[in-house]
Amino acid sequence: MSDWINTLPDPAQAYLEGRRLDEVECIVADLPGIARGKAVPASKFARQQHFHLPDSIFYQTITGDWGEEGFIERDMILRPDMTTATAAPWTGDWTLQVIHDAFDRDGSPIPFAPRNVLRRVVEMYHERGMKPVVAPEMEFFLVARNLDPAKEIEPMMGRSGRPAAARQAYSMTAVDEFGPVIDDIYDFAEAQGFEIDGITQEGGAGQLEINLRHGSPVKLADEVFFFKRLIREAALKHDCFATFMAKPIEDEPGSSMHVHHSILDARTGENLFSDKDGSETEMFYHFIGGLQKHLPDAIAVLAPYVNSYRRYVKDHAAPINLAWARDNRTTGIRVPLAPPEARRVENRLAGMDCNPYLGIAASLACGLLGIMNQETPDGEFKGDAYAGEADIPRVLGTALDMFDNATDLHDLLGPDFARVYSIVKRAEYEEFLQVISPWEREHLLLNV
Structure with a gap:
């Protein structure tokens, strides 16, 4: 022993x-x-x-x-x-x-084990002499204990007793509202050997974000998988719930899992998104082009539940289209400010409710298809991307139809995975369609 x-x-x-x-x-x-x-x-x-x-x-x-x-x-x-x-x-x-x-x-x-799906995609990069690097951001809500599904979810009460006090984005006072829970998150993470790059207050009442250091896709997906459990356990110690639903509270923003991507030369370790003079490479643009062309087909993986699509609402902190821009948080694809050696592309479409292995695999697969097919992206977007029309499916049924027809994406993720995933998600969708919602009872019962 x-x-x-x-x-x-x-x-x-x-x-x-x-x-x-x-x-x-x-x-x-x-x-x-x-x-x-x-x-x-x-x-x-x-x-x-x-x-x-x-x-x-x-x-x-x-x-x-x-x-x-x-x-x-x-x-x-x-x-x-x-x-x-x-x-x-x-x-x-x-x-x-x-x-x-x-x-x-x-x-x-x-072939349909999620960790194996991600490994398969990463290996396809390795076969081409490339080493993908990712950095996920995890958003979640701390909410009051909810034992009745018919009851609306409410934010957890912090030290002040006022939920609105925890709706101040980037406020340290708002973070302090949940100090005991955050302390346990840090303690649990330290015991598990995980390095947190930072915790910030997001725009929703009781909504927090944890950033992880960049690294190997499989290792980072493992950490997100572990972190979801860790955070839930820390919340339960303090008589509240942590939820990773994409849209848990009606008038609050949703929770995303933004994924930052860069690609290194497997031999030299140099960032393949940057040329020697610091300019952007063709591969950088092909990766963005791949995201723009193929992400609509992958949305069923990045947004896997009916609730996921409630997050894609104009002017509510979630992207609705596939425009790309530098340092613009209204676009679905963002290039953050960074020196050439740290140049990266941020996919802002994935919800925090997605399986981290599958979400990262799908995002990497779309970028790789762009590289393989030398996809050319649209021109850089200027202005407010929320003013445009949506580029992504708005309901799970449509997203699944698009996913089922995306055979080039299936080739990377694995045809057997694509088959089983579609079977399970369609079964879930059928279950949901049998449920009559309060909205239907309120507005249809006596009016139609």
Whole structure:
């Protein structure tokens, strides 16, 4: 046991120093990004090289129902990636979490496991001598405990007792409203070895943003996956909920997962978006062109639920089109101010409700298609992009139709993934269409 512990990442070893490990949570992300798996005693984990779960976990909808297509529940082989071993500091005993990779009995990666989908796209960059780098931004709301789905979601009350006090973008006073929760987020992140680049107050009441340092797409997706759980647990300690819904509160802005992209030369480490004289390269423009052309087909992955489309509202902090511009937050594609060596492209379309592995994979895939096909972007946008018309689908059904027809995107993400994803999302959409909303009862019951 001690020899195995000594091979863990440094933060995990530091967490366990002088303590006895009780349990290991063996986890894998399903299509929504929920952690599935098994908790096993540490002594058993030390003896096992893998464990089994049925592949049906990837056919399950967010409501716990199943995609309509018949399938055989085959056992997958789940193997631990020990580089992901990290603390679960909110538990009552000394527990580690370890992300596992999913394989079939022949040792081939399960094609619809989200981490495998992202790995597939990243490998396509590597095959071309490129190394993609990403930096996600995570927005979320701290809200009052909500035990009745019929009741509207309300912001968490901070120290002042006034929800409007927490609606001041970038205000340090607003951040202080939620000091105890934020303190636990920092403490949990430190125990897990995660580096937070900063926490800011966003425009919504109780809405916060956490920025992560740039790095490998798979590593950063792992961190977002871990962070969602970490933040939820920190909130529960203080009698509130953390929600990553795209649009949880009617009159507040939605929550996004902006993803910053750059591409390095795998051999030299130089930024391929910048020439030696500091100017922008053709690859930089091709990447933007790929986002503009292919993101509409990928919206069903970046905005995976009916609620996701409530975020795309004019003048409400979310983009509605695919214009690109330098340092302009009204466009869907933004080029932040940065020196040539840090030149990057920000995709502002993804919602925080998307699976981080799939959202990052889809965004990278669109950019890669642009590079492969040498797509030319539209000219740089000037002015307020909210004044234009929407370039993206506004409802999930339309987004799924576009995704189903995007065979070039399927080639990168994997045809089997595209098939299973569509099955599950259409099943969810059908479930939603059976629900009669309060709006329908209020305005249609006696008026039509």
